[in-house]
Amino acid sequence: MKSKRPDGIKRYDHPAGGWDALKAVAKTLAHQQIVAQGSKTLLKANQPEGFDCPGCAWPDPKHTSSFEFCENGAKAITWESTAKRTDAEFFKQHSVSELWTWTDHELEDAGRLTLPLLYDRGTDHFEQIAWDAAFALIAVELNKLDDPDQAEFYTSGRASNEAAFLYQLFVRAYGTNNFPDCSNMCHEATSVGLPKSIGVGKGTVTLEDFDYADAIFSFGHNPGTNHPRMMTTLHEAARRGVPIIVFNPLKERALERFAAPQDPVEMVTMSSTPIASAYHQVRVGGDLAVLKGIMKAVLERDVASLTAGGAGILDRPFIDQHTSGFDILRADIDATTWQEIVAVSGLTRQAIESAADVYANARNVIVCYGMGITQHAKGTYNVQQIANLLMLRGNIGREGAGIAPIRGHSNVQGDRTVGITEIPNKALLDGMERAFGFRPPSDKGHNAIEAVEAAIDGRAKALICLGGNLAVAMSDSGATFSGMRSLDLAVHIATKLNRSHLLTAKTTLVLPCLGRTDRDIQASGRQAVTVEDSMSMVHASRGFLHPPGELVRSEPAIIGGIARATLGDRYGIDWVGMVADYDRIRDKIEEVFPDFHEFNTRVRKPGGFRLDVAASFRRWNTPERKANFLPSPGLSEDTPAESEGVLMLTTIRSHDQYNTTIYGLDDRYRGVFGRRDVVFMNAEDLAGRGLKDGDRIEVRGLIGEVDDKHLVSGFTAVAYDIPKGSIAGYYPEMNVVISLLHFDRQSGTPSYKGVPVRVKLAD
Numbered sequence: 001m002k003s004k005r006p007d008g009i010k011r012y013d014h015p016a017g018g019w020d021a022l023k024a025v026a027k028t029l030a031h032q033q034i035v036a037q038g039s040k041t042l043l044k045a046n047q048p049e050g051f052d053c054p055g056c057a058w059p060d061p062k063h064t065s066s067f068e069f070c071e072n073g074a075k076a077i078t079w080e081s082t083a084k085r086t087d088a089e090f091f092k093q094h095s096v097s098e099l100w101t102w103t104d105h106e107l108e109d110a111g112r113l114t115l116p117l118l119y120d121r122g123t124d125h126f127e128q129i130a131w132d133a134a135f136a137l138i139a140v141e142l143n144k145l146d147d148p149d150q151a152e153f154y155t156s157g158r159a160s161n162e163a164a165f166l167y168q169l170f171v172r173a174y175g176t177n178n179f180p181d182c183s184n185m186c187h188e189a190t191s192v193g194l195p196k197s198i199g200v201g202k203g204t205v206t207l208e209d210f211d212y213a214d215a216i217f218s219f220g221h222n223p224g225t226n227h228p229r230m231m232t233t234l235h236e237a238a239r240r241g242v243p244i245i246v247f248n249p250l251k252e253r254a255l256e257r258f259a260a261p262q263d264p265v266e267m268v269t270m271s272s273t274p275i276a277s278a279y280h281q282v283r284v285g286g287d288l289a290v291l292k293g294i295m296k297a298v299l300e301r302d303v304a305s306l307t308a309g310g311a312g313i314l315d316r317p318f319i320d321q322h323t324s325g326f327d328i329l330r331a332d333i334d335a336t337t338w339q340e341i342v343a344v345s346g347l348t349r350q351a352i353e354s355a356a357d358v359y360a361n362a363r364n365v366i367v368c369y370g371m372g373i374t375q376h377a378k379g380t381y382n383v384q385q386i387a388n389l390l391m392l393r394g395n396i397g398r399e400g401a402g403i404a405p406i407r408g409h410s411n412v413q414g415d416r417t418v419g420i421t422e423i424p425n426k427a428l429l430d431g432m433e434r435a436f437g438f439r440p441p442s443d444k445g446h447n448a449i450e451a452v453e454a455a456i457d458g459r460a461k462a463l464i465c466l467g468g469n470l471a472v473a474m475s476d477s478g479a480t481f482s483g484m485r486s487l488d489l490a491v492h493i494a495t496k497l498n499r500s501h502l503l504t505a506k507t508t509l510v511l512p513c514l515g516r517t518d519r520d521i522q523a524s525g526r527q528a529v530t531v532e533d534s535m536s537m538v539h540a541s542r543g544f545l546h547p548p549g550e551l552v553r554s555e556p557a558i559i560g561g562i563a564r565a566t567l568g569d570r571y572g573i574d575w576v577g578m579v580a581d582y583d584r585i586r587d588k589i590e591e592v593f594p595d596f597h598e599f600n601t602r603v604r605k606p607g608g609f610r611l612d613v614a615a616s617f618r619r620w621n622t623p624e625r626k627a628n629f630l631p632s633p634g635l636s637e638d639t640p641a642e643s644e645g646v647l648m649l650t651t652i653r654s655h656d657q658y659n660t661t662i663y664g665l666d667d668r669y670r671g672v673f674g675r676r677d678v679v680f681m682n683a684e685d686l687a688g689r690g691l692k693d694g695d696r697i698e699v700r701g702l703i704g705e706v707d708d709k710h711l712v713s714g715f716t717a718v719a720y721d722i723p724k725g726s727i728a729g730y731y732p733e734m735n736v737v738i739s740l741l742h743f744d745r746q747s748g749t750p751s752y753k754g755v756p757v758r759v760k761l762a763d
């Protein structure tokens with residue numbers, strides 16, 4: 001007899017996409033009260049004259065101008081263009097202490113912010129403040145600090161190139177490089193790891209390259225939820241018979257089977273396409289072992305081929321001409337035994353060898369990867385092993401092949417390109433001096449973890465956030481929240497209310513800004529902004545909806561206002577002129593970054609232009625002028641995970657969330673409905689602890705363990721198809737159990753996807 005499953009836990013047997021996705025969009029439109037204007041809005045997403053979808057950084061197809069249906073893009077857009085508003089009455093009714101008790105979903109669901117707000121500690125309410133008064137107050141607080149390095153300037157990856165550029169100009173003119181940013185919690189392992197390997201911290205492929213790939217490898221990303229438009233590409237590839245090899249501890253539905261909503265035949269006949277040709281459920285944190293295993297098998301096949309008088313299977317001309325370090329890599333791989341590889345990866349040798357065969361038999365290979373690779377204590381090493389694997393057969397810098405980090409926020413890559421970095425290089429400093437006549441500070445500033453640590457121990461006094469929800473996104477919620485509460489100044493430029501705004505400092509302001517979908521009118525007329533996608537394409541984005549309120553200002557206008565009030569006419573920077581006409585900001589971007597030559601002309605062409613990615617053309621901007629094979633020590637995470645009773649927790653996104661924005665409580669493809677308080681566990685791990693499906697459990701993080709600080713209790717254990725030794729829970733609920741001390745030492749990325757924990761029945 002089948003036992004009863006926990007409430008809200010069901011099997012989901014449909015393919016991903018399909019009619020369920022269409023139905024979900026209809027439901028979202030209704031919930032956001034925008035049935036009439038919503039569909040019109042959706043049709044303008046990612047169109048030449050429309051706006052860039054804020055949903056993800058997947059590129060737009062050049063060859064179509066038709067609307068690309070995307071369920072989660074639709075959710076992102078409708079969530080922003082909602083008819084719901086927070087107004088003066090709302091903040092009169094609800095005190096900050098009351099709002100604190102609301103869920104993350106309820107806070108954002110209250111609607112768009114429409115008023116500049118100042119927190120009043122006396123009444124415990126946010127109250128309206130005039131823009132000029134807000135700017136003046138921020139200026140006083142910033143100018144009061146003993147040292148500009150006592151202020152932290154966070155950026156979330158929604159900010160346009162124009163907003164981000166103006167922001168870094170302001171912060172550098174103010175005098176610090178403290179640029180914590182969402183990238184520090186996301187693809188930093190890519191930004192730090194790849195420059196050492198291939199001389200550039202970005203992906204090397206374009207969308208067209210997928211048309212020429214003979215095999216696609218996917219490590220640790222969930223495109224059916226997080227990059228649904230990528231499913232169009234994978235669907236096409238699968239139908240062409242291209243093997244797609246997936247490594248993921250969870251069987252993500254869209255990677256198994258997908259019905260393309262753009263495909264009339266699949267929709268009408270209710271049919272679907274299998275996506276992965278092989279699906280390997282690697283253990284959480286087992287990727288280093290897998291990658292080394294595939295390389296080991298490739299090297300073994302190469303030797304066998306040479307011994308049999310063949311030509312070998314490595315791309316020797318590429319290795320000789322373009323790379324260094326091959327012998328060091330080979331020595332590392334030779335020293336790694338199959339026994340260790342199998343133990344750490346949780347996969348059989350045959351499984352890894354079969355993946356190696358696909359790799360070796362394909363002329364052109366693309367490897368895609370996401371947070372399952374980067375958010376680990378060894379994230380940077382993971383990324384570099386992917387580059388090594390590709391380089392063995394010259395799969396970088398030619399058509400149909402390359403490395404494809406799948407980025408998060410829609411402009412997270414662009415923000416970096418235009419200067420949001422805590423480690424400015426010489427080119428950036430020279431460019432700034434050329435364009436603005438002053439030499440910005442060159443000392444390394446704070447990344448996201450360092451900024452939060454500085455707040456905790458009192459070195460940081462002020463925090464300005466250009467978007468995002470830093471406190472909730474960061475690990476170690478307990479420590480992070482109290483650090484944020486101890487600040488003197490907190491300023492949030494935001495579209496919607498979130499928990500970070502409620503962690504009030506002595507002076508706290510929330511400033512409402514326009515989103516991507518909103519019309520942006522400045523002194524010279526209607527403005528467009530620009531963004532850069534995951535594949536280095538830069539293009540314009542122009543919103544068209546009525547702004548949610550008359551007082552709502554654009555991000556550049558808010559940054560310009562703060563800058564002018566704080567800096568006066570320091571360095572003679574024309575804040576007013578640049579805000580009046582964003583073409584002038586773009587002219588300055590071009591002066592600082594020569595890659596943006598003729599920026600205003602090129603970005604006006606439909607589809608925009610691609611920034612130069614040297615490695616795509618086999619130009620290697622490393623000190624050695626070569627691509628480097630880089631070995632990594634060991635295979636596992638150097639954590640207590642291997643010892644008795646310890647499980648490895650990974651924290652993941654549900655289908656109904658955008659980072660800390662919780663649209664709803666379903667995670668349809670994983671069969672979870674109406675709840676998020678679950679932890680996915682292997683049946684044997686449950687049984688081994690005397691637990692059963694549906695039991696309420698506690699999860700305790702084992703790194704930096706003191707005073708039950710990293711403990712959550714009352715979550716429901718769900719028996720799930722996940723490798724033994726691995727468990728999964730939702731982000732951000734699980735951030736409590738992750739110590740701030742647990743991060744990748746090379747890139748500073750929190751190890752959100754490799755957290756050693758112990759699990760037992762809740763008291």
Ligand SMILES: Nc1nc2c(c(=O)[nH]1)N[C@H]1C(S)=C(S)[C@@H](COP(=O)(O)OP(=O)(O)OC[C@H]3O[C@@H](n4cnc5c(=O)[nH]c(N)nc54)[C@H](O)[C@@H]3O)O[C@H]1N2
Pocket residue numbers: 055056072186219220221222223225226227247248249250252282283284285286287369370371372373406407408409650651652653655657658659753
């Ligand atoms: N709808 C929607 N879209 C989004 C976002 C969103 O929250 N919602 N967020 C945006 C952002 S900022 C980002 S960074 C991207 C994130 O996009 P993804 O990279 O897809 O992010 P996650 O859902 O965190 O996790 C990805 C996958 O990694 C797997 N995984 C976990 N641990 C491991 C591991 O140790 N090894 C391997 N191989 N796999 C592992 C998980 O099972 C999951 O399938 O999406 C962006 N797009």
Ligand SMILES: Nc1nc2c(c(=O)[nH]1)N[C@H]1C(S)=C(S)[C@@H](COP(=O)(O)OP(=O)(O)OC[C@H]3O[C@@H](n4cnc5c(=O)[nH]c(N)nc54)[C@H](O)[C@@H]3O)O[C@H]1N2
Pocket residue numbers: 108156157158159182183185186187371375408409466467468469470472473474475493494495496497498513514515516555651652653658659660661730731732734735752
């Ligand atoms: N445990 C765990 N933690 C994680 C992760 C994980 O996988 N596991 N993932 C990490 C990753 S990849 C990332 S990128 C971070 C995300 O960290 P953040 O980027 O800081 O977080 P978001 O949830 O994307 O921010 C949402 C808020 O952004 C604001 N916003 C939305 N649109 C706009 C806009 O156009 N302009 C402005 N100014 N504000 C806007 C809204 O107020 C909204 O409440 O979280 C990280 N944290």
Ligand SMILES: [Mo]
Pocket residue numbers: 182185186187407408409
């Ligand atoms: Mo991200």
